[in-house]
Amino acid sequence: MYMKILITDEVHPYLISGFKQKGFSVDYHPNITLEMVHNLIDRYEGIVINTKIRMDKTLIDKAIHLKCVGRLGSGLDTLDTQYLSQKGIHYFNTPEANCQAVAEMALASFLALARNILLADPELRNFNWQREQNRGFEIGSMHFGIFGGGHTGQAFIKLLQPFDCRIIVYDPNKMLSFENEKIEIAKNMDELLECSVISLHVDLNPTTKHLINKKFIDSMKRPFYLINTSRGAVVQTKDIVEALQIGKILGACLDVFENEKPSTFNNEDDKLYSSLYALKNVILTPHIAGWTFESKLKIAEAILRKWPV
DSSP: OOEEEEEEEEEOHHHHHHHTTTOOOEEEEHHHHHOHHHHGGGGGEEEETTTTTOOOOOHHOOOOOOOEESSSSOOTTBBOOOHHHHHOOOEEOOHHHHHHHHHHHHHHHHHHHHHHHHHHHHHHHTTTTOGGGGGOOOGGEEEEEEESHHHHHHHHHHHHGGGGOOOOOOOOOOOOSSSTTTTEEEESSSGGGTTTTEEEEEOSSSSTTTBBBBHHHHSSSSSHHHHHHGGGGGGGGHHHHHHHHHHSEEEEESOSSSOOOOOGOOOOHHHHHHHHHHSSSEEEEESSSSHHHHHHHHHHHHHHHHOOO
């Protein structure tokens, strides 16, 4: 079956060649804007998107020939999935393709935080030798609370197991089971309140938006560390910054943010993110957890494998 497909983000060449081998016509525009997609979408039967394209009702209504939407990576928060289903348009994401990359980033950033690597490195380069000041802690001493037991959550748990740390997992949407008897499965979110580390591996939806807020932070039994490689809006940034400043959150590894476009910051955003960026007990990265050379190919392979025709 012939299909004309629009690819709106940078992808591995394997995806383009794979589509062409299927006999499809491919328009590859990784720098296309959302406005341009609105103007062109009526020409296509398929579209491959990432975070910049919001597949909302307005765009879907313009997509009069659309049969399939492929999402690069794991998130579905930019898709009106209910309306796509109502219109009979197939959609899918590829969380299995970059889960290892995200899990490795969560571990790497937390190790860097635990061992003061980002503090010690510039000090040493300035001939400032500080051993005791940079004494860290071992991961095995931590009690990890994993929120989300999907592909990424399970990949992170697998990486943590050799450290012999305590792990408890909560996912209200999945029936979980693990071969390792040391991994606890929480029946409710309150069972995570004893943990010393909270790591987030969830989709963004109405039930997870601002999941980590002042109320949750105040409910924690002790100061804790936070890892977020899921979606920025899963945490309420102003509450996180305040908790980091006063020590209720001991440190944080954040790869995602509520506003990921500094060029759009208003005065309030400038003040908030300047406060966050000034903290020394955080490791901040620009949404690159799933961004590896290997995951780029794996995502392309998954898109081709899952494409319905």
